């Protein structure tokens with residue numbers, strides 16, 4: 011399996027652990043990721059508020075480069091995924107848009123290739139049986155709250171691979187890795203990332219709700235597929251705790267980190283040490299669970 | 308020498324604003340065969356029709372052309388005017404210069420030219436018409452009503468009171484439909500069962516009504532006045548002729564945990580059961596799928612305890628055929644399957660998120676909680692109750708684009724009942740709009756608001772369970788604020804959708820449904836009770852969401868329509884049907900399969916050829932069934948079929964008039 015890979019702006023910086031673990035998982039699964047050469051920003055959050063054509067043209071350039079190679083595109087970030095899907099749909103749906111966009115990016119783009127969320131690629135496309143069989147170090151007993159956020163499965167007209175209200179892809183993945191996915195109501199609520207820098211008070215409130223409900227549901231870690239969610243839930247957790255006078259201590263991990271861990275990669279090599287909230291309890295819990303299982307099989 | 312009169316209608320300014328009608332009339336006067344031509348403001352008015360009569364007398368006309376609106380609108384009017392003027396009504400042609408010209412064009416010059424062309428074609432056509440005569444067919448004086456809800460009962464009673472026998476077919480074991488499930492009815496808050504069960508009893512006792520419950524219509528052949536209907540009486544396993552309805556079997560049946568659909572899933576019943584105490588007929592049936600005797604050949608308790616020996620484990624389905632002259636469809640509605648669509652409300656995983664119909668059972672004194680509002684999860688009385696309107700209605704993404712019409716009112720009713728029955732209650736209604744168009748409706752809603760019910764304008768975006776509370780999050784769009792309610796019970800006003808299987812039964816009876824699956828009326832304004840299939844009428848929520856007053860009115864209306872059909876001994880049929888030229892027909896039978904109305908059969912004829920008598924088969928048209936669609940004419944390989952009033956010759960004349 012070979013995909014064009016669009017890391018987007020986070021994966022080389024704030025989301026470096028997403029990048030590290032993605033590469034590790036791809037290696038184990040035998041998925042070849044061809045990084046789109048000289049990719050540009052997808053325009054998320056700013057472009058579609060400014061100009062519709064601009065918001066379509068920015069992702070289109072990346073997609074066109076992949077189309078030329080005849081490759082579908084794997085996108086880790088939920089926001090990039092949403093913008094690229096929007097472009098793909100717009101170009102597929104209108105000859106007029108296709109022509110305009112091709113003219114702007116000075117490249118033919120016909121949307122003959124597909125944009126896929128990395129989550130979709132590593133689960134549904136790769137096959138969960140294969141994932142389960144490669145999970146040599148299963149995440150025995152780890153209780154996770156799978157957090158899809160607002161863009162991974164919404165709006166349904168763009169994201170089509172899972173249910174917009176009660177998605178299951180990550181839940182099933184946790185199951186394949188030997189972990190438990192708790193049932194909780196905030197799977198697809200927003201963390202507030204749209205206001206990340208303008209109204210942090212709102213972000214703190216919204217992210218607090220997400221963390222609070224994950225904790226109430228008994229989760230020991232929150233799993234995400236979005237670097238923006240990660241930023242808010244992980245980096246701001248201390249601030250949220252202080253503001254609300256509570257202790258949360260909930261490690262936030264990318265689904266790829268947990269995959270890589272279960273595949274036997276070393277935690278440090280896949281970025282476990284790059285989080286704000288200490289992730290060692292997760293590693294410890296998983297090891298304990300495994301040992302307990304070995305004792306009484 | 309044929310003498311055609313041409314009449315061009317202005318339709319006020321509907322046509323005249325775009326078409327120069329005077330010029331059309333002037334040009335028409337020059338066409339071959341036209342002896343008289345004139346334009347007029349309203350041809351359909353009395354003076355307009357008189358104009359035809361006068362012109363026929365003065366100018367000795369023998370054929371009429373009217374250029375006006377669609378023939379669907381006024382063809383019968385002008386045919387009658389032609390007949391009144393002493394001309395065979397089929398020596399008349401109508402051409403549509405309104406829908407086909409003035410309403411769709413703006414360029415006056417070109418529109419006028421098009422109108423002239425259309426009149427030229429109509430004149431050419433009418434020159435080739437021959438006088439046609441109506442024929443008549445006998446009428447079976449019996450009606451069939453399908454569905455025994457309030458609509459079906461009302462229709463059956465009215466037809467029966469008119470003196471005609473009625474067969475009422477209901478697929479459930481009891482008649483009544485949804486109405487006996489309801490507690491009180493808006494806007495007067497009278498007890499639903501108290502007004503509905505007497506109707507059920509009257510229907511049962513009426514000497515002119517025969518009821519088949521637990522039955523379905525399986526096949527319908529024939530046509531208005533002469534339908535042949537096959538009814539499947541499903542096995543009841545109880546001989547209702549012997550059963551006294553004592554109910555002993557129900558108390559002894561060991562299988563007591565089957566969800567009762569009459570309780571909207573809120574209560575249970577036994578395998579041998581009556582849906583509710585006032586069921587009609589008031590005798591039980593066995594639900595075969597859940598009976599231990601019928602599935603595993605164990606138990607048999609009901610047969611042992613039955614004092615009259617009415618239990619019949621070897622009962623079989625029975626097919627009954629009847630002839631009827633008219634059919635009333637009254638198959639009602641179901642509720643939108645919200646659990647499949649509304650993930651934000653939990654896809655049905657929270658037990659205390661219920662539907663309005665379930666709430667009706669909770670407040671109903673004869674319901675599973677004896678009328679106490681207790682929540683399903685823990686049987687506690689809820690204090691904070693949230694009602695959400697438009698779940699599946701007015702939501703073209705997840706549900707239906709239309710408004711279900713009854714929900715605003717029944718939610719006001721429910722909210723009032725909640726405030727009334729529960730002390731210290733806090734009742735909140737989330738709404739998009741409050742629609743209360745009906746007599747006494749707005750007053751009812753205002754009273755509910757005065758009761759202290761809190762109306763919040765906005766949709767609920769999410770419900771989730773936290774401990775024993777349901778967290779309801781939404782928006783108050785009037786304040787522009789997010790709101791959150793920690794509720795004990797949430798009641799969803801789910802959309803009304805056509806009842807399960809209504810598409811199939813429409814197909815069996817032979818009429819069409821609309822984009823949402825409701826039965827299609829022949830005209831949304833002027834023929835709301837009829838279908839496009841003659842002799843088939845509509846009543847109640849099967850035609851579109853409706854409350855009880857409207858449903859009852861439609862039931863009576865459909866009954867009047869059906870009674871009008873049955874009041875005649877025979878009826879005239881339109882002569883515009885296919886005809887067969889036996890001499891040319893090769894008997895291939897292609898037309899038999901093509902005909903959508905099953906109106907063509909092959910019949911044997913004998914003829915003399917070469918000194919011998921030979922028998923051969925040719926197509927034969929049933930004049931009662933043929934609707935004059937012309938499908939067979941187009942399909943006929945030997946050109947033996949022709950449509951009277953639209954003959955090949957007439958159509959060629961029209962084409963020639965336009966093109967030559």
Ligand SMILES: Cc1cc2nc3c(=O)[nH]c(=O)nc-3n(C[C@H](O)[C@H](O)[C@H](O)COP(=O)(O)OP(=O)(O)OC[C@H]3O[C@@H](n4cnc5c(N)ncnc54)[C@H](O)[C@@H]3O)c2cc1C
Pocket residue numbers: 453454455456457458459476477478479482483484485486489491492493494522523524637638639640641663664665667713717720806807808809812846847848849853854855856858
């Ligand atoms: C929660 C709720 C509360 C309501 N409260 C009120 C109120 O207070 N006041 C008011 O005016 N209205 C109220 N209504 C509306 C009311 O229920 C309807 O107006 C009314 O029931 C419509 O009657 P109907 O006979 O058309 O349909 P139904 O009551 O649905 O009856 C249809 C019948 O046809 C039968 N049937 C269906 N298909 C077939 C078939 N193929 N063959 C044979 N039989 C078939 C069904 O079994 C059923 O018995 C309420 C509705 C709801 C959902």
